[in-house]
Amino acid sequence: MGAPRVRVGISGWSYAPWHGDFYPAGVRRVDELAYVAGRLAAVEINASFYRLQRPTTYARWYEETPRGFRFAVKGSQLLTHLRRLHQPEEPLATFLASGVLALQEKLGPVLWQLPARGAPTPEALDAFCDLLPRTYGRAAALAHEHGPQVTGDRVWLPTTSVGSQRRVQHAVEVRTSDGLDEVVDVLRRHRVALVVSDGARRWPVVEHRTAPFAYVRLHGHTQLYRGGYSERRLRTWADRIRSWDLPTWVFFDNDADGRAPYDAVALSRLLD
Numbered sequence: 204m205g206a207p208r209v210r211v212g213i214s215g216w217s218y219a220p221w222h223g224d225f226y227p228a229g230v231r232r233v234d235e236l237a238y239v240a241g242r243l244a245a246v247e248i249n250a251s252f253y254r255l256q257r258p259t260t261y262a263r264w265y266e267e268t269p270r271g272f273r274f275a276v277k278g279s280q281l282l283t284h285l286r287r288l289h290q291p292e293e294p295l296a297t298f299l300a301s302g303v304l305a306l307q308e309k310l311g312p313v314l315w316q317l318p319a320r321g322a323p324t325p326e327a328l329d330a331f332c333d334l335l336p337r338t339y340g341r342a343a344a345l346a347h348e349h350g351p352q353v354t355g356d357r358v359w360l361p362t363t364s365v366g367s368q369r370r371v372q373h374a375v376e377v378r379t380s381d382g383l384d385e386v387v388d389v390l391r392r393h394r395v396a397l398v399v400s401d402g403a404r405r406w407p408v409v410e411h412r413t414a415p416f417a418y419v420r421l422h423g424h425t426q427l428y429r430g431g432y433s434e435r436r437l438r439t440w441a442d443r444i445r446s447w448d449l450p451t452w453v454f455f456d457n458d459a460d461g462r463a464p465y466d467a468v469a470l471s472r473l474l475d
Contacts, residue, residue, distance in 0.1 A: 209444060210273060210311070211471040212245035213463045214420065214456040225464045240268040243467055245275060245311060247420075247454040251303070252277040252316065255352065258302030258359035265306055273311040275374075275418075275452060276303055283315055288323040288331040293350045295334060299342050300349035302359045310339070312372040312396070312418060312452060319378035319406060325385040328375070332393035340367025374398050374418035374452075378406035387411045403427040416450040421466070423457040431462035434469070441473040 216239045217232065230238050239246060248264075250256060264274065279298045282291050303310065313335075317323060323331070336342035343361045361367075375390055376398035377383070390397050396414035400406065402422045421440070423430050432440070432455075444451050453470065455463035 207244055209451045209453065209474050210244040211453045211467050211474065212243045212247060212275075212455075213239065213458070213467050214247040214454045215249040215458060216246055216464075218458055218461070221461050221464070224461050236264060236267045239464065240272045243464070243471065244271070245273040245452060245454070247275040247277060247314065247456075249277050251298075251301075252280050255279070255298065255301040255357075257357060258305050259356075261302035261305040261359065265309055268309065273309055274306050275311045275454065276306070276313050278313055278315045280316075282331075283323070284318050287318075287321065288327040291331050291334060293348065296345050296348040297350045297352050299336070300346035300358050300360060301353050302357075304339070304343060304346060304361060305359045307339075308366060308369060310369075310371065312374050312416070314374050314376065314398070314418070314420075316376040317378065322377065322379060322381070325382055325389050328386060329389045329393075332373070332375075332389060332395050335373050335393070335395070336371055338367065339369040339371055340364065342371050343367070372396070372414070372416060374414075376400050376418075376420060377409065378402065380407045380409070383409060387413060390414070412447070412449070416452070417444070417447050419444070419451065419453040421453065421455045421457065428457055428459045429462075430457060430460060432457070432466045432470075437466065437470050437473055441470060444474065 216235055282294050336345050346360055374396040377386060390413040394414045396416055396418045397411050399410050399419045401408055401424055403426055405427055422428055424432060455467045457463050
């Protein structure tokens with residue numbers, strides 16, 4: 204059996220209020236990821252946006268999930284929000300060296316969320332996309348250029364060339380329509396996916412095919428990060444995703460009310 208054409212998952216999975224709800228009372232915190240992996244095909248790692256994770260953490264996630272499972276990884280806010288993609292070489296290398304590559308063949312797309320205000324210029328985005336590694340081997344080579352923020356057991360680099368030609372894909376989420384035409388041109392030229400992002404009307408839902416795959420983030424339709432998606436709306440998303448005829452990654456981020464995993468399971472069933 205080949206890889207699923209559409210992978211549906213959730214953005215983050217460790218939320219205390221989910222216990223006794225999505226997670227049955229008997230599921231321990233250390234078993235949360237395994238529980239999710241038994242019901243969904245992927246998760247989006249959100250914690251990597253806020254701080255560098257440890258290699259041991261990525262390695263544990265790898266071991267806790269079945270062979271066909273995949274992780275999307277959210278890129279560091281140091282690159283996207285603090286540096287606005289300015290001088291990205293060392294922080295990108297450091298991010299890759301921090302343990303991301305320990306996910307090995309389970310590494311899915313890398314997500315780069317741009318800020319709604321003060322977004323990087325199209326020129327900066329163009330230079331950044333040009334730097335992004337497109338294979339696992341190239342990512343490993345770039346990781347060797349990491350900065351002093353990670354040393355010793357905070358660094359994970361592959362020890363063999365096995366899997367070096369595995370594809371590494373990237374997606375960019377924008378939260379403003381300013382300069383959108385230029386952004387679309389940059390992403391299309393570099394074959395980086397433009398995220399289709401539903402953010403409760405806080406930012407526009409944009410849909411442009413810029414890569415050979417699609418990436419969707421559903422943050423909530425009427426309230427940001429809250430509320431569930433109705434069956435009618437989920438069916439609309441399922442029809443929309445089918446119409447693209449592309450390998451697609453979909454992640455629910457409406458986690459505040461605990462609806463994300465239920466919506467993800469429901470959409471998975473509709474797409475099956």
